[in-house]
Structure formats: structure tokens, C-alpha cells
Amino acid sequence: MSGNRRRSLAVGVLGGMGPEATVDFMARVLAATPARVDQEHIRMLVDHNPAIPDRHAAIAGTGPDIGPELAAMARGLEAAGADFLVMVCNTAHAYTEAIRTAVSIPFVSIVDVVMAAVAEYPAAAVGIMAADGCLQAGLYQRALAAAGREALLWTTAEQQRFMTLLWRIKAGERGPEVRAGLQALAASLEFAGAELLLAGCTEIPLVLEQGDTGVRLLSSTDLLVRHTVALALTPTIQQE
Amino acid sequence: MSGNRRRSLAVGVLGGMGPEATVDFMARVLAATPARVDQEHIRMLVDHNPAIPDRHAAIAGTGPDIGPELAAMARGLEAAGADFLVMVCNTAHAYTEAIRTAVSIPFVSIVDVVMAAVAEYPAAAVGIMAADGCLQAGLYQRALAAAGREALLWTTAEQQRFMTLLWRIKAGERGPEVRAGLQALAASLEFAGAELLLAGCTEIPLVLEQGDTGVRLLSSTDLLVRHTVALALTPTIQQE
Secondary structure, X not given: OOOEEEEOOOEEXXXXXXXXXXXXXXXXXXXXXXXXXXXXXXXXXXXXXXOOOOHHHHHHOOOOOOHHHHHHHHHHHHHOOOOEEEEOOOHHHHHHHHHHHHOOOOEOOHHHHHHHHHOOOOOOEEEEEOOHHHHHOOHHHHHHHHOOOEEEOOOHHHHHHHHHHHHHHHOOOOOHHHHHHHHHHHHHHHHOOOOEEEEOOOOHHXXXXXXXXXXXXXXXXHHHHHHHHHXXXXXXXXXX | OXXXXXXXXXXXXXXXXXXXXXXXXXXXXXXHOOOOOHHHOOOEEEEEOOOOOOHHHHHHOOOOOOHHHHHHHHHHHHHOOOOEEEEOOOHHHHHHHHHHHHOOOOEOOHHHHHHHHHOOOOOOEEEEEOOHHHHHOOHHHHHHHHOOOEEEOOOXXXXXXXXXXXXXXXXXXXXXXXXXXXXXXXXXXXXXXXXXXXXXXXXXXXXXXXXXXXXXXEEHHHHHHHHHHHHHOOOEEEEX
């Protein structure tokens, strides 16, 4: 109607897994967008759906399959006008195929985005800080093996300690005790030889920051934020 | 399938006006929800659409009509599964009718929610802290008159000062200078006789808190948050 207008792409966000991580992602997207007025920000269509059943139980086969629900969320976001999709939860990426086959728009995998960043570091051994389901699905272990890197994991006891901290973060705890717990777990991977750490769980950056670890900590949240903003702001001229 | 499950209602959020206010609203919804695990949080379907043109210009008649765009957002949220709608922007409530006629689900007006709270205070004179378009549309002036309260407004110069602060907040400023500016504007309404203040703009609580003013400050954001959570958690038993 009013001629050509430069506009950004709309990102569809599969969220609510967990809630704080989704709002954290959105806040970081705003902070990472070079905008002085509302209209320079990017459109986010968000399905903040915390009712999605436990991901770890689903992957372990002890809970209901969540693939159909994630596919329905993806279809809903496409129908609402999303140009591409992201999901603010590493573990749920075990269902990447279910999402990709449900829609005709691109689904940007957080694992791919993290691995693109890993490629920039020469680290031979990479420590994976991730939740049970993410590890059981082998998301980062497979990707690191394909990239010729060694994946370092926690011991069973350490992994259980991480899950306890994760539930505490989800329950609203972000204090020094939880942070110290995560720091100790990060240090343990460094002690085992990790030259690079992956925060492969979007709850980790709610508590642990760059500088809390001895070696570089790659935040999957921040990497997805940066990729999302760059993709959304890819200049497109659209006929109005 | 698995029998009855207690679940919450899904709230559809017309957002992005502005972006920070929407994320602030979502964060406050999480904080106000009594949840220990993800699944106890409420579902939010969010259309974070900062591309909506300037509301003040639209209301003044100097910019494009935004009613059709808000109606389209509302319809999209209904189609996505929202059980009721809210909008995180006082000024855009000038288009309440356009939204209500577009959907068959309830649209909870922030003005109604604020006025329900005003009713709990005996204040004869109420100071309105709001943006140009909100005032030009007379949203709170009409509601206060209907409630038998006197509405106190800023002088033209003060209103211009508020708008300058508002653009600075939208540009990312939240420092002591902006806060002091808002405090001075609040004090001016108190000096004029306001016994109660309305933060009738969702950017205000990004900077100004209860305690920054001499008389009670009603935050339209917090009141909408409380109402949204209460409504969403109204227990419903649904057949699975």
C-alpha cells in the first residue's frame, strides 16, 4: 500500500522450557538489538508453554512423548506468521526432527549454533554442562565427535548434583550457593582436561556468567540470541 | 486420554509496545505465579510486535490507524489458542473496541483492572502519569470521572518532559537521572493535590518503584500481572 518498507523477519520462539530461560532469552534479544525506538526491535512470536511434560522423562522413555506437542507449537507459530523458529531449551532439541517435519519454515537448532561457535576455538577437549535428557539424547556428544573434538562429561554423582541445582534454579533460586555449586561442577570438567565449556542448558546463564569459570564458557543462550538477531535483521525489502 | 487434568488458562499477550515493558510483564507474571516446577507456570502466547506504528501519532490522527493491526494480532492469538487476551500498553487501549470486536475471547482491559484497584482507595484526587496518546484518548480521565474522582494531569511543559523521559527509557536508559526526572514529575502531581498516583504507562515501572513517590503509586503493569495470574489459575477441570 505505502510502497516498500524495510522490515525484519519475525522469529517464532518455542518457549516455556523453562519459563525463566525464555524470558531471559527475550531480554537478551532486546539487549542485542541495535534499536533506539520500539519499531527497530524485532518481532517475536512466543509460545511460552511450560505445560510441556518433563523432557528428561520423555527422552528416557518413562514419560509421555512430547514430539507431537512441540510439532503443534511449531505449526502454531508458523501459522501466526513466524519466518523462522528457535527453541529456548537444549534438551528439547532431541525432538528437532519432529519440529522440522511439522513446518515449512527453517528451525534454527541451538546445537548447530553452538557448534558453529565451537569451531572458532582450537580446544581438543570440550566439557559439556547439560541436563540428563540432553546427554541421554547425545546431542552434543555426537556433534562434538563429528567435529573431531573430545566430549568430557561429569561423573554420575556430579550429573546428579547438576540436576539438583537445575531444579533449584527452576524453583526460583539464583543465589550464591547455587552459583558456587555450578562453579564447582565447571571446575571439575576443567580439572578433567576441558579447554572449553558448553553451557548446554538455558538455565545455566541465569546463574553462571563468563568469568565464573577458568576456561571459556560458551553460553548456548547467548549464541542463539546473537544468531536470532542477525537472522531477523537480515535486510529484506518487502512489498507493502 | 489420561483422565482429568487440572490446567490453567492460556493468556494471549499483545506486546512489543514497548519491548522492555512486555518482557518486564512476563518476568513479573513468572514471579507472581506460585510454581516450583515448569509445569505449574501459566501458558503465555505472546505476539511481541514492536513494528506497530507510533500510538501517539495514531491517536492524534497524524499517523496510520493501528486498530486493524491490533485486531489482527488479537485474532492471531485467539487462533493460536489463547483463552483470554491482555495488552501490555496503556495507550494502545484507545483501540479496545477494535480488539474486542475482532475476537470471541475476553480482552481484559488494563484500564478496568487499574480502576478496580483505584476503588480500594478513598483518594478524591488521582494523579495520572501517562503518555500523550493515553491522555488524548481520555482513557483514565473518563474512567476516573465515572468513578467520581478528580483527575490531575501535568502541565504541558511537564507532559513534554515525561515524553522525553519515555523515549529515553525506550532507548534503554534506566539510570538515576531518568528516575529522578520521573520522581520530580510524580512530586509535581502530589503538590497539585494527588492523593494517589497511577503509573498509567508500562514503561514507568521499569524505572520508578513504590517508595519513589510520596503517595501510593498504582502500577498498571503489576495490577495487570496480578489479574492475569489469578484469571489464568482459575481452576478448570478439562477432559483430556
